[in-house]
Amino acid sequence: MTDTVLRIENLTKRFGALTVTADLNLEVWRGEVHALIGPNGAGKTTLINQIAGRLRPDAGRIWFHGRDVTDLSVHQRVRAGLGRSFQISSLFDSFTALGNVAIAVHGVQRHSFRFWRAADQLTHLTEPARHILRQVGLTERADIPVTALSHGERRVLELALTLVCKPALLLLDEPMAGLGPQESRAMVEFLRGLKGAHSILLIEHDMDAVFALADRISVLAAGRLIATGAPEDIRRNPRVRNAYLGDDEGG
């Protein structure tokens, strides 16, 4: 029996008269890369925001490792093992690359109410941070202010921040956004390397990346799930072609 890491049950979200998430049911299995695709405005980021806890759904429940997390706050979900990355790189602009990752390390410890020793001297913060930077290939850029990093580097750092707390489930919102072809290939390889250790729910427009990585694909259109299955089945599914692949080939 497959192990379900995330289960979304009848999730519904309305903004005024507009229904952005319509009675959605979805599962992410342990160790898989589950891609979420769909035309712009389908409600993918809104769904991620609800899973991550940034938005409260109007109806439905969210189960993480069999536990109902629907009423937990964002940081509580993170500590339970639910990490997310942002579509637009969301970094701490007055810090360096190392500083940014070190901040994420704060999320691993119980609290940060310490007032005396200088944080940049604390190895229990800087060592894990350097380790992550090595993992993502940004060691050279450790002491550069993030505002001076290239777009691609910021994207990679964005992902690095999400990995610090070793989340069991990664919610990745278009990690490839704005990357050039070489950077995209590197990112795909990196994500492939994360498989197994992490389960991944991946929003992406880059179809090459999706078909290279995904074990299963779910298709969202107008807040509704219109198909779920193996990549080849999705590729051949006429409803999907209708709703999506017709107007957004290749990403």
Added chain:
Amino acid sequence: MAPALLLEQAFNGVQFGMMLFLLAVGVTLIFGIMNVINLAHGSMFMLGSYFLMQWIAWTHSYAAGVVLALLAIGILSLLLERTIIRPLYRHGHLDQVLATFGLVLFFNELVIVLWGRDPLYIAIPSFLSGQVRLFEGAAYPAYRLAITAVAVLVGVALYLVIAKTRLGMLIRAGAEKRLVVEMMGVDISRIYMLIFALGGVLAGLAGMMTGPLLAVHSGMGEPILVLTLVVVIIGGIGSIRGALIAALLVGVLDTFGRVLLPVVFGTGTGNALSNMTVYILMAGVLLWRPSGLFPSHAS
């Protein structure tokens, strides 16, 4: 407590509330739509009083004084928006606080230089100086009724403009989606200038009408401004309906509190408590609804 006295306090509360409403409309629109904090809003209230007093002295006519004072406040508001407020949109709240604080300091000193430190008095116009018989045994000052009526009329006019005209639609849209308004080809800075001037004129109007009831002095605008902020917090930034309901709530609560609490708790504690009533109300609303009773989506 005698019913006539209660009724009188109720009317006072409504009158006070309507004055707060005039001020709160400006604040809620300026803070809510333009996302600008303007501490000098109280200065417009104060200058309204001073300008009225001066124009009456020069023209010997109350009506002319009102018209000219409104004009002067309007021109001043437009000037301020153009020169100081407009550049500040980009600067962020801290700079807005500090710069408008500078304006407050300047205006408070200016009125001292021009009119001296002693509080001054505006006479209630003779045609409004009587009392109106409400019912058996209850009489209420005509002037207070009149200014309440004016404020209500202004409120109705505002409602009609906001709800029924194209300009009003643009203002409401500006609260929700600045970008949309700009896409429609409308110059958003024109709208902002109008809103700012409107807010200033309403504040000045409130000042002109309240002037004869208080002593006109430097710094008279700030206590009223803080109360106005409380009203806007309770009502919700960006909501005129919220401003009206909250203003009436605050006006009536404050008035009754000042009269009843010293009776119940004695002058010492009673006076201290009556100073706290509206803030306790504000704290209560915040616990229940951190964005106020009728928050606009823009905030």
Added chain:
Amino acid sequence: MIPATGRFWILAALLLIGVLVPLTGDTFYIKFATRIMIYGMAAVAIDILLGYAGLISLGHAAFFGIGAYAVGMLTNAGVVSAFLCWPLAVAAALLAALVIGALSLRTTGLYFIMITLAFAQMVYYVAQSLRAYGGDDGFSLVSRNTFAGLIDISGPVAFYYVVLVLLVAVVVFATRAMNAEFGVVLRASRDNSDRLEAVGVPPYPYRLAAFVISGAIAGLAGALLANLNQYVAPQGMLSWQVSAELLVMVIFGAAGTIIGPIIGAAIYLFFAEILSEITQHWMLLFGPLLIVRVMLIKDGVYAMILRAVDR
């Protein structure tokens, strides 16, 4: 090891000046310098919130004033010992900051600014209504506080040094705290609150702690001011102008530097002193000056000095 950078030498110079001022023997200057240090301490309190947590409080006069009133009330009630009075004054300010902060920090942006202002006004009005303590006129302290005979602060010089020591202690604490994990989280919450949450750190407890610490320091400054003037009144301590003036001092000096605000306090008070010699209507000049400074000049004086020295 302390690096011998430009900042170090500036601090050393300031400390040296600080230690030497009383040797001028002029009571007026000593008292003036004491005032600068007291307001500087309050400005440091503001800087923790403004320069690090990115929170604009227009209501810190409340904690400043509560500290002052607590000392005044206790002293006149017979509790003259500073060992009792001052901690109690700080505790009172701390408690008020806890309550006001817990409520205010549920909001952000304009709401937060307005709410802090509103609560401070409430405290102001309550103080005004205290007939037993002079109402609007305030009241005098029967004496300065005592240190159980160890130090006599009734004279200007001894009091000056006590304030200096406390200011240095506050600066050391604040500097270390802002460089420690606590400060990092504060700065991160200012940079990107959503991202901070998304890495597992809730901003609210840290902001509240910063607000409370800031209120406590402001309360201490208020306690010291009550001793300096031996007089406590709503206008000079609890009015919203005081809150705004503290913000001005921080900006004049440079936000986010801890030292800058103290320099800013000195600049502000010097300005006020000099301008008020020229004319009693100096606010007519100061208001526009402030506007010009805000709209045209980007940096505080301390930031400019640091840049010049590092070159």
